Amino acid sequence: MTPLDAIATRPVPQLLEEGGAGDQPPKPSTRGGGPLASAAKYARIFRIALIERMTYRGDFLFGTVLRFLPIVTTILLWRAIYEGSGQSELGGFQYREMVAYLLLTNISRMFSSMPGLAAGIAREVREGTLKRYLVQPLDLVGYLLASRIAHKVAYISMAFLPYAGLFYICRGYFDGFPDAPTLAAYALSLVLAFLVGFFFEATVGMVGFWFLEVTSILYIVMTLNYFISGHMLPIDLLPQPWAGILKVLPFQYMAYFPAVVFLGKVRGWDLVLHLALELFWVIAFMVLARTLYRTGLKRYSAFGG
Amino acid sequence: MSIIEVADLSKTYRVFQKKDGFVGALRGLYHREYKEVRAVERISFQIEEGEMVAFLGPNGAGKTTTLKMLSGLVYPTSGEARVLGYVPSERADPFRRQFALVMGQKNQLWWDLPAGDSFQLLREIYSIPRARFDKTLNELIDLLGVERLTRQAVRELSLGERMKMELIAALLHGPRLLLLDEPTIGLDVVAQAAIQKCLRDYHERRGVTMLLTSHYMRDVEALCRRVIVITQGTLVYDGPLKGIVERFGETKLLRLQFEDDAPEDLARFGEVVRREGRAADIRIDRGRVSEVLGALLNHYALADVSVVDPPLEEVIAKIFEEARLAHDAA
Numbered sequence: 145m146t147p148l149d150a151i152a153t154r155p156v157p158q159l160l161e162e163g164g165a166g167d168q169p170p171k172p173s174t175r176g177g178g179p180l181a182s183a184a185k186y187a188r189i190f191r192i193a194l195i196e197r198m199t200y201r202g203d204f205l206f207g208t209v210l211r212f213l214p215i216v217t218t219i220l221l222w223r224a225i226y227e228g229s230g231q232s233e234l235g236g237f238q239y240r241e242m243v244a245y246l247l248l249t250n251i252s253r254m255f256s257s258m259p260g261l262a263a264g265i266a267r268e269v270r271e272g273t274l275k276r277y278l279v280q281p282l283d284l285v286g287y288l289l290a291s292r293i294a295h296k297v298a299y300i301s302m303a304f305l306p307y308a309g310l311f312y313i314c315r316g317y318f319d320g321f322p323d324a325p326t327l328a329a330y331a332l333s334l335v336l337a338f339l340v341g342f343f344f345e346a347t348v349g350m351v352g353f354w355f356l357e358v359t360s361i362l363y364i365v366m367t368l369n370y371f372i373s374g375h376m377l378p379i380d381l382l383p384q385p386w387a388g389i390l391k392v393l394p395f396q397y398m399a400y401f402p403a404v405v406f407l408g409k410v411r412g413w414d415l416v417l418h419l420a421l422e423l424f425w426v427i428a429f430m431v432l433a434r435t436l437y438r439t440g441l442k443r444y445s446a447f448g449g
Numbered sequence: 450m451s452i453i454e455v456a457d458l459s460k461t462y463r464v465f466q467k468k469d470g471f472v473g474a475l476r477g478l479y480h481r482e483y484k485e486v487r488a489v490e491r492i493s494f495q496i497e498e499g500e501m502v503a504f505l506g507p508n509g510a511g512k513t514t515t516l517k518m519l520s521g522l523v524y525p526t527s528g529e530a531r532v533l534g535y536v537p538s539e540r541a542d543p544f545r546r547q548f549a550l551v552m553g554q555k556n557q558l559w560w561d562l563p564a565g566d567s568f569q570l571l572r573e574i575y576s577i578p579r580a581r582f583d584k585t586l587n588e589l590i591d592l593l594g595v596e597r598l599t600r601q602a603v604r605e606l607s608l609g610e611r612m613k614m615e616l617i618a619a620l621l622h623g624p625r626l627l628l629l630d631e632p633t634i635g636l637d638v639v640a641q642a643a644i645q646k647c648l649r650d651y652h653e654r655r656g657v658t659m660l661l662t663s664h665y666m667r668d669v670e671a672l673c674r675r676v677i678v679i680t681q682g683t684l685v686y687d688g689p690l691k692g693i694v695e696r697f698g699e700t701k702l703l704r705l706q707f708e709d710d711a712p713e714d715l716a717r718f719g720e721v722v723r724r725e726g727r728a729a730d731i732r733i734d735r736g737r738v739s740e741v742l743g744a745l746l747n748h749y750a751l752a753d754v755s756v757v758d759p760p761l762e763e764v765i766a767k768i769f770e771e772a773r774l775a776h777d778a779a
Contacts, residue, residue, distance in 0.1 A: 185576065189570060189573065192570045278540060279522070279549075279550045280557075281542045281575065282574050445538065
């Protein structure tokens with residue numbers, strides 16, 4: 145008998161036991177542990193987080209529309225750069241491809257950006273609200289992941305129509321739609337981008353156990369990330385060896401990689417290898433975040449919770 | 450077996466000493482000075498299933514630290530604690546399913562959602578079967594009289610209402626042990642009484658073990674027969690509430706009713722607290738009751754005499770004050 149089964153069969157306070165149509169003797173199989181029950185738990189957390197997100201509909205829509213403004217100025221800027229340079233191709237990107245790329249990095253970032261995640265973890269540590277995860281049979285990382293997926297689902301479904309409109313208007317910058325295998329790889333790269341983003345920022349948040357305030361660290365990391373993830377411009381524009389280095393680091397998977405997959409610039413074995421490397425970074429940050437969480441908790445509990 | 454067993458439990462914190470001013474702050478970047486703070490020192494006690502016990506003590510006495518050690522939030526520096534048969538700091542899931550900790554008011558509820566949604570979340574976290582969950586929830590809503598409030602966003606509730614929701618959230622999974630840290634802090638008298646009544650009723654119905662910290666005498670008087678007094682991290686008293694007066698009350702109050710006007714020379718017997726017409730109150734040391742009474746009866750015509758213990762609150766205030774002075778002196 146597992147410890148959880150032991151709980152299920154322990155005597156429940158009498159008032160719960162007696163009478164009542166719904167009262168059945170507790171069945172160990174339906175209670176407590178098991179991967180299924182655990183999945184149900186985090187699915188419920190997902191659902192509730194989704195409801196919470198939806199309570200801020202107005203804010204949501206407004207934020208989404210505002211995101212389009214920088215895109216327009218970026219497009220104008222690149223047009224000026226191309227005209228000024230007198231070249232039709234920069235780093236292997238033609239002007240049309242460049243605009244398509246920049247539009248696509250916004251999609252990448254829709255999946256990989258994690259606003260408030262690291263700062264939220266640090267705040268829970270600082271303000272002591274972390275204790276609820278310690279007192280309840282709940283895992284902080286699992287909880288954060290479930291609610292973050294909910295936030296993303298809410299956000300992406302709300303932003304779908306405006307984005308579809310934007311891409312329709314900008315369809316001239318694209319050479320039609322990619323084929324099915326490319327689309328599948330693109331979808332996979334986006335899901336992995338979400339996971340890299342999540343575990344990377346969770347790792348940064350865990351630093352909050354040592355430094356109570358992570359805002360400044362976060363600011364540096366995010367500013368740097370804007371550049372080295374390829375969100376600002378394609379990594380290929382950088383001279384070697386920098387471009388090569390950045391292409392094995394985890395950051396490019398948060399913006400650059402999904403975009404170039406969609407544009408069909410990465411194919412065949414190269415594509416498979418990069419997807420594998422992306423998966424590797426997911427696992428690496430997952431392990432790192434967990435390890436920091438465990439050691440951080442030890443420190444937290446020694447200092448007074 | 451006792452539900453809580455604590456033996457020689459101690460907790461010492463290392464606190465960073467920040468120097469004053471800018472130069473001090475700079476120096477702190479390179480060279481840190483720490484001070485050891487003994488929050489709890491070698492306390493031992495046992496609590497049986499179904500008991501309702503209060504931790505009483507002034508602010509900073511170590512009540513909350515002890516509670517945190519019992520719920521596994523804080524590792525003890527030395528000594529041993531066993532709660533429900535588990536070592537709390539291991540945070541085993543079966544252990545966490547059997548107790549609840551209520552600490553402050555923004556604990557388990559989602560600020561922007563109605564409490565009802567948070568309850569549903571807790572149902573999943575604790576894997577409570579639906580039928581049992583519905584029954585418990587209805588019972589608790591009934592007990593606390595909060596029918597209409599579960600669909601309102603928590604941030605819109607009053608402090609007292611929020612505390613009630615916190616209590617419901619803590620009790621949904623039917624914990625065997627309930628740890629409460631200052632459950633009525635910041636509440637007005639009416640809300641305080643409501644929370645006390647709820648805790649008392651719930652305890653009566655379920656026989657759940659409760660341990661609460663408070664520096665409000667009223668909470669303790671209303672709820673607990675047994676009191677553990679902690680000052681400066683050490684346990685100074687463990688026993689029935691009334692026993693505190695016997696143990697710590699060094700004086701008694703003589704209430705005298707004379708046949709004629711009260712005489713003026715009563716000060717030779719003890720401290721005259723009150724003298725009005727035929728009535729007078731004198732405070733004397735406990736040991737001198739029979740001696741003083743004898744002398745009074747010899748000298749004066751007394752209509753009525755009663756010997757009264759000092760009010761509990763006064764005695765407690767004195768214990769706290771002495772602990773504070775001892776601390777300041779050290």
